[in-house]
Amino acid sequence: MNCFKKVSLWITVLFLFVSASFSIVPNTANAAENDPLGLKAEAAILIDAETGAILYEKNADVVLGVASMSKMMTEYLVLEAIKEGTISWDQEVTISEYIHKLSSPNMGLSNIGLTQGEKYTIEELYQAMAVYSANAATSALAEVVGGTEKNFVKLMNKKAEELNLGEFKFVNASGLNNKDLLGNHPTGEPNEENVMSAKATARLAFHLLKDFPEVLETAKIPKLKFKDGREYPNFNWMLPGLSYEYPGVDGLKTGSTDFAGYGFTATAKKGDNRFISVVMKSSTREERFTETRKLLEYAFNNHSKVEIVAKGAEVEGHKSLPVTKGKEDSVKIETADAIEMVVKNGEQEKYETVLTLDKKKLNEDGELTAPIKKGDKIGSLTVKPKEGDSIEFLTENGTKSVTVDVVASEDVEKANWFVLSMRAIGGFFGDIWGSVSSTVKGWF
The missing domain is CATH 2.60.410.10 (D-Ala-D-Ala carboxypeptidase, C-terminal domain)
Incomplete structure (x- = not known):
């Protein structure tokens, strides 16, 4: 290869390298501009819990798997039924064969063992769902409120429409993949899951806190002492005393499946300020908490409630x-x-x-x-x-x-x-005088 060809080759390589560099830098800048927090989660949103003002969002309208965060809708409908008096906290529920099999701990699902034929109160099942994300307990509650879980899912989608959640689809009460429901999936395809956008998830949390603030009384329990004598930790590891504890966190719901990844809807209060954050499709259960910490730090350290007027x-x-x-x-x-x-x-x-x-x-x-x-x-x-x-x-x-x-x-x-008459007369003569003055001025 002669000297001229060598120089030409090096010039070509250098040109390609510089071109690639320039093509990369703007994309990185845009990414940083669009996501100043640099979150790894696929989607996220941060809102003021009082007004619903959006303070930060990343891919907030993208529809993703929501997993057990969809249990917030089940909580909403249970609390609504309690308020309306159609069910009561001390009402007893007899566990069916299906619910018993679904609660079997060897299935690898989040569950508290429920014995076939044994009675549990609505409150016990609700606490199992809200604290330990117990899927069988959730299905049992769905059957009580809706008659069947299939009918309950209809109630979930109807309520979502009423609340104007936006992008969503519920196919079961728990947020599991339908394939994990032992062939008894209520609606949708055999491998389908509940889906929502981060914005829709935040709307659900916003309405849940507004309409039923008592939801936090259960959501903030770090460890649940169940009637079987065992103690079950809350999957929200940001609660006091747990591994990712963050001051002010008192809710709300985690979720994870292979399809959805790891998600977390959190709420925290310090002083007069309460915020709600949502992260969706984090890669690990730990990451969803570190990502949430970034959002809450951003909220509390960079925002204040002020009197504008x-x-x-x-x-x-x-x-x-x-x-x-x-x-x-x-x-x-x-x-x-x-x-x-x-x-x-x-x-x-x-x-x-x-x-x-x-x-x-x-x-x-x-x-x-x-x-x-x-x-x-x-x-x-x-x-x-x-x-x-x-x-x-x-x-x-x-x-x-x-x-x-x-x-x-x-x-x-x-x-x-009399005053109105005098004003009218004054206005009349004022108009005449103005007209006369204009005419006289016109003579000169």
Whole structure:
């Protein structure tokens, strides 16, 4: 090979290396930009538990296996049935042959052994499900609430629609793969599993905490002492006293199958702040907890609840509004309540307020008409970012948390007929004088 060919070859190799380098760097930068926490989990989301405001998300709309995190829906329906009185905590359930076989500990599934023909209370089965993720106990509860697990799955999907979860499909009550249900899978294909997106999972957790906050009384139990005399540890290893303990964690549900990988829906509270996080398809059971720790650290260390708008505050740029037919020609307005929201530290100034007036209370000239009573609603004030899109919430009701009524802060009585007449006459002659003045000016 002559010298010229050697140089050409090296130039070609160098060009390919530089080209490859430039093609890699932007992708890495984009990945870091899209996922500032660098999570290994396939999907994740972090929300404020009070308002449902989304603080972080990664592939949150991708539909993945949810495994035993779907038991949160079973918990919801059981707690709803308790509230409605259709079942009670002390109600006894006789274990069938199928439930007994499903609970057999040699199947390699998460279970507490349930003896055929023996009676267990709803509370005992619920605790077994919520703490130790017992699958047979979950199926037993499904049969009690729904009559059959097949019918219960219909209730699960119906409730998911009512809660507007988004992307989901439930095929059984426990979150197992249908193949593990001893040929008795209630719905779906023989190898099918429950699926949800991280955002849908977070919505389920959000509604569960909002509608049934008592769910945490069981979810926070580190170890369950069952009636068989044995002690069963909670699979949520971030609870106090367990191996991945994190301050403030008191729920909510783990899940894992070969299809779903390892997932965890967590909630933690410190002071006035509570957050909910979801990680899906982590590669190991330990990783789901280290990933969750990153999310919670990010939440508590970088976000604070602040008062954006005070109660009784004047609306910037709109201290008063024009009024017609009143003793006064304007009325002062103020906020009826305060607006608090969780924001990233140091970014409070990045938000502004937008006033929206009730058009039904305005005339064609944009004026209010007297009489006006103190406290009458005039419109609403909403917080939004100064730049970019509006704040994203899990639910449609989320925007209500950053919107407050604007009311009149004083009375404006209607002027009597004489005053209104004089104003009309004054206005009439004022118009004439204005017309005459314009005409005279035109002469010169």
